[in-house]
Amino acid sequence: MNTELLDALTALERDKGISKQVLIEAIEAAIVSAYKRNFNQAQNVRVDFNQETGTIRVFARKEVVDEVYDSRLEISLDEAKRINPNYQVGDVVEIEVTPKNFGRIAAQTAKQVVTQRVREAERGVIYAEFVDREEDIMTGIVQRTDSKFIYVSLGKIEALLPVSEQMPNETYKPHDRIKVYITKVEKTTKGPQIYVSRTHPGLLKRLFELEVPEIYDGTVEIKSVAREAGDRSKISVHSDNPEVDPVGACVGPKGQRVQAIVNELKGEKIDIVRWSADPVEFVANALSPSKVLDVIVNEEEKATTVIVPDYQLSLAIGKRGQNARLAAKLTNWKIDIKSQSEAEQLGIYPRSSSSFEVDEEEISEVE
Structure with missing residues (x-):
């Protein structure tokens, strides 16, 4: 073990946001397990990771007792005093037990821990990024399909588009670019799992926000949405500004805005109506x-x-x-x-x- 590991830990802290101290504590705990497993030891041990030199030492921890029943966990008072005259019954003595060929095992263990923690950190970053995008719209690329899902790449992660959330009038082919609505982001043992939809009413709402600047800036508000995906939808809109026509803003010049949404939804008819109290x-x-x-x-x-x-x-x-x-x-x-x-x-x-x-x-x- 050398300073290369320390440099790597410093870089991970800077680039991945993983605390260097947390990594060192995890490495020490993993090396304790590796020592016991590889050297068939059941004694109580502590690993010391020197953060200046990168060296690792293993110490057996033994309690000072009058009469020894288990030499792996206990040490007699007489023997302890030969190490240090100040030891008393009940104290804990640490004796270095680092094996000669332990460096390779320690390095391998440290590498495994770092790799695992980096993977967990990356998953955490992805989860944090996407959990904030629930009920939002994203553009994805169709990767592959099976009987249950269409797998849509959202860049850093692949999302699942269930059969029940697919438009009945659409076919999806690999490399197709589609807009999807994120319905749920789950944290699992294998990392974040993202579910998306093409049928959710929220997709229609987000599409109007993208196409109509007056909705995006709050001048026009979408009050409600009713949708039968792939066939027909209705949205109600309202504006507190009497000079703004909310229906006309959503339709757009020559119907361009609403037509862009109809095209994205493969011909789904959309009725835009004025909301009223x-x-x-x-x-x-x-x-x-x-x-x-x-x-x-x-x-x-x-x-x-x-x-x-x-x-x-x-x-x-x-x-x-x-x-x-x-x-x-x-x-x-x-x-x-x-x-x-x-x-x-x-x-x-x-x-x-x-x-x-x-x-x-x-x-x-x-x-």
């Missing part, structure tokens, strides 16, 4: 592109009955109920859709007290 207005907006005649609100059950023109009924409900389902998720209100003629038969439309008006401009904005 008024459930009547919000639910009506959420059902776009359908026109709405009236919204009857039941505050206690957090439910609404929506009246639409007869010719708009199928559009309001959507294919397999998708439009109504997404609107309910987006608004967090139950939505029961009825045609105008059915509502008239039930006597719930028109209402004399209703002040609801259809904002044609608002609807066309989103179509």
